[in-house]
Amino acid sequence: MDKATPARGRGRLRAVVAAVVLVAAVLLALLGPLLAPHGTGEVLDMPYAPAGGSTPLGTDHLGADVLSRFLAGGRSLVLLSLAALAAAYVLGASAGMLAALRGGRIDPVVLRAADVLLSLPAFLLLSLTVVALGRGVAGVGAATAVVLLPEIVRVVRATTLQALQHDYVEAAVARGERTAYVLLREVLPNLAPVLAADAAVRFVGAVFVVSTAGFLGYGAQPPAADWGLMVLENRDGLSLQPLAVAVPAVGILVLLLAANLLVDAVFPAARRPRTRRRPVVVAADAVADAPVLRLRGLTVGADGPSGTRSVVESVDLELAPGRVLALVGPSGSGKTTLALAALGELRPGLALRQGEVHLAGLPVLGLTERALRRLRSRHAGYVPQDPRTSLAPTMRVAEHIGEFLRARSVPRAQRPERIRSALRAVRLPCDDAFLRRFPHQLSGGQRQRVALAAALAHRPDLLVLDEPTSALDPATAAALLADIKRLREDGGPAILLVAHDLAQVASAADEVAVLDAGRLVERGPVAEVLARPASATARRLVDAARMTALPGPREVANHADTPALVLRGLEARRGARRVLTAIDLSVDPGGCLSVVGPSGGGKTTLLRCLTGLHPDWSGDLRLAGAEVPHGLRGRSRDRLRMLQLVPQDPHDSLNPRHTVGRIIARPLGQYRPELDAEALRREVHRLLEQVGLAAEHADRRPEHLSGGQRQRVALARALAVEPAVLLCDEVTSALDAPTADTVIALLAGLRRELGVALVVVTHDLTVPARLGGQLAVLADGRIRESGPTDRMLSAPTDPVTAELLAAVPSLPMARPAPAGITKQP
The missing domain is CATH 3.40.50.300 (P-loop containing nucleotide triphosphate hydrolases)
Structure with a gap:
């Protein structure tokens, strides 16, 4: 059974409960005037009369029915909050996306305007806007939009800048698409989930601002019914008739809490499904001959349009200390999913179906988030695929590696030498000038080496490398693989090397495991698999790898009168x-x-x-x-x-x-x-x-x-x-x-x-x-x-x-296989 199912069920239940409460509160606010038994200005008893008779919640400072005024007072709050939020988002999203896309002079002008508004306290900005535009519903609505606007501009600009880095956006811009099309059809659909979550949070802020404006007397004016105004008008009679203040305050509170709960349930932060806690004792050292990594029956599934499918299915795998295992296979075979699952991590949309994972002899699956972090920080290192995104752009080389060491509780006094030692291990400079460099001042190969140094700095038992050479030129890739080979020869960590190019990794790996459609179809020593591949998938990879030898001359096209x-x-x-x-x-x-x-x-x-x-x-x-x-x-x-x-x-x-x-x-x-x-x-x-x-x-x-x-x-x-x-x-x-x-x-x-x-x-x-x-x-x-x-x-x-040319990879000659390692069918 999917181990994440109970957690997903609880999440859905929380979302349903929050949605029901929020819908009920909003409907009560919108339909309340139709349910009010009396007119909002009708005097029924003396001021601050207790509950009873025709006034089940008593009367307010005017002698009017508290229940009727409460039922009639929520509509303006909800509608005004929604209108202000919509206006703020239309203006803020347009300005933020335009600033991100066009840049130039537009971007700093938009940012400085947002900074000016952000520099003013919300209360002061609300008061200044209301004074400038006048009291009443229109003034408060405009003021609320102005209060929300600068943060929306900042959020939308930041998310748009991130979206603009996608290749499909650059392709649209390069073919001459209009700005409106790029923003509305290429960028906005992919920002929708983030902006929807942000808008839900901003709605809570809008309700709070409108309520505050009502409490300050800026919004609806007497004798109109408004929850914020009711709190303001009846505060002096709190000891005589607390319901006149408590009831509208509870209405505002329920609306805010329900909206917050729904946001948390529908747009949860990335978190691991909660499971039964297991006590974890971090081992001092892995047993010398015991596997650093052991997978048993690992199955990871995903829900797709045609039903549930297995991304990784019934995989058994072991990796001994000091060995390099190349995990190869065609695109989409499940290599990265398997590598991340070995670290207890699953991408969104994937779920563990069954199986066991042990790292340094300790179970990985089913741990609490804190225990899993402790286990990985002691025993594992990971280097992602893309050198463009593997390093934080705002951190210098020393800061990046130092942060890894700090997170692993390495004493501050030891960090400088550990940083330099890690850089030397991957053949990078360790002088002060290099330590002060930012990622944009490094080449792709240097970035990948810095990421490798950071992963090695705390001396892990297992190092997972996800396609480390795919974005590198042959010479840089060959040098990186040579570093990996040298780490193996120097008694370094066990290395799980995810790759799609068998010719490249053959020189650095001891063993090869071949994945196809999530299944382990073959495993054995490099020389054995290259010489006698048993599976059809391995044969295709070997044949393709042998084609990396440079072919003979090709026919060159005839020259035209006018070059293209x-x-x-x-x-x-x-x-x-x-x-x-x-x-x-x-x-x-x-x-x-x-x-x-x-x-x-x-x-x-x-x-x-x-x-x-x-x-x-x-x-x-x-x-x-x-x-x-x-x-x-x-x-x-x-x-x-x-x-x-x-x-x-x-x-x-x-x-x-x-x-x-x-x-x-x-x-x-x-x-x-x-x-x-x-x-x-x-x-x-x-x-x-x-x-x-x-x-x-x-x-x-x-x-x-x-x-x-x-x-x-x-x-x-x-x-x-x-x-x-x-x-x-x-x-x-x-x-x-x-x-x-x-x-x-x-x-x-x-x-x-x-x-x-x-x-x-x-x-x-x-x-x-x-x-x-x-x-x-x-x-x-x-x-x-x-x-x-x-x-x-x-x-x-x-x-x-x-x-x-010298770095173009070629397959090594067959060599005897190490004893005790056999190929798997």
Whole structure:
């Protein structure tokens, strides 16, 4: 049974109870005037008369019925709070999203205005606005909106900036979508859950502000009925008739508490399902020969549109001290899910079905959050996949590693030497200048090494590395794997190495475990699996890995009279720093230009200059002989159409809120408005078939596609506008080897059949080797050498090219397997 089911059941029950209470309170407030037995201004008895007769709650300071005034007084509070919240969100969300997207002068103006409002106490801001606009319902509503506005602007701007980092947003901006479309159709749907939670919290704040305004006499004026006004009017008679104050105060309190409880139940903070507490004793040291990690029957499931499915199913696995186990398999096979489950962590939407996990001899599953943190902090380290997000952008290198040590209770006096020791272990500088660097001052390889140093600083028993080389160039990846191999040889921790490239990890790993569709289909020593793979999945991976040897020369496309793209003298800056210098490139129609180079050399910046996403550059760019402005805003629709971007990450290049059909149909509708609904549908199906997908994929969302299928959809979206040049940014880096082969073959076919020119940025030299055409090596912001691909791969003249070629991984020769380790069926 799903161990998270009781927790989810309790969460749903709390949400239902809170929703019922809130709905009842709101309905009472809205319908109360219809239920009032007397008029709100009707005098029935002497002031502050006790309960009895026709006044079951007594009378107020006027002698009017407290119950009638209470029933009539909630409507204005609820409606005014909702109206003020809606006005604040329309203005605040518009200003926040616009500031984030447009930047420039708009962003600081919006931020400074929000800062001015935030600098004033809410009470003072409320009073100043009411004085300026006048007392009454309209003045209080406007004042409440002004009080809520600055924080909404800040929240929306911050979440929008985060959303703008997604590749699908950049793809929309690069193809010339209007600002309104990008904000409303690409950004806003993905902000909806966050903004809904924030709006619910802001509603509580709006109720509080409106109630306070009523209590201060700013809102509804006598003899109108209002809960806040009732508290103000009857406070002097609290000892004589407490119900006249207590009843409206309780009404406000119930409304606030019910709204808060509903927010907490519907939008819970990320937390682990509560389970039976187990006493935990952290072991002093793992037994020398005992497995550091042991999985038994581990099954993790997910609920999808077609029912429950297993992401990881009945996996048994052991990892001994000092060993490196490479966990490989095709995209979507469950590698990362298994690695995180080994640390007691599950992604949202996943649940443990059954099984056991032991880390350093201690159970992982079913622990309290505090006990699990203690266990992991002592015995485990984890390095995530993406070096761009593995380090906190506001923390220096020393602070980042030091925070890991502080969280693990390492004494302050020991931290400086432990930090330097960890950096030396991964072959990074440990001088004061390097310790003061921020992540943006590091290359991709350096960031990954700093993350590795942080994970190693407390000397864990188990180190989990999730695709540590996927975003790195061959030389940097080879150096990182060499560090991993050296850690193994120096008696370092047991290492679980998640990877999709068998050729890369073969040199560093002792054993290989092959996953397919969540099942462990094969396991054994590296040499044994490479020499005699037993499963079909392992054979495909081995065959793909053996293809990493650079193939022979490819036919180069004939030169056309007019190149598809010509770039001359590009000089690009990022702030005061020059990042690209004297870049000259050209590619013919149907030709291919591959740009390779080490991490941090400027490859992605070059693509952003070509697309107009990075306008801070000088030089000359021409498409089909016509000059192209540097920034997006100066480019005509035809120039935007001719140059299309295929982003790097297949998991981030498609908007998760849209179907495949909608994703492809949007650029069709943008550039071919003559197509009616039926013609649009047929064209979407044709494009899907062109990239090797079926028409049925049009109704799916990206979450139901594999990595290779997502990359094909991204290609179909780019091809929809019939571009002259495709800009491909590391389109194979996140794919397993067999899937990457199919994408490369597809690109070669598009080049050959459609005459589309390709500019391919990659760190994998096997990609240009298979595509042919021209090759340019970019390092330190300069083109180090360029020419026909076959010539440069066979006879490089620059040391950078030679280093990249030498780092291309190859499978090691078979060697005897260690005793006692056998392959699993």
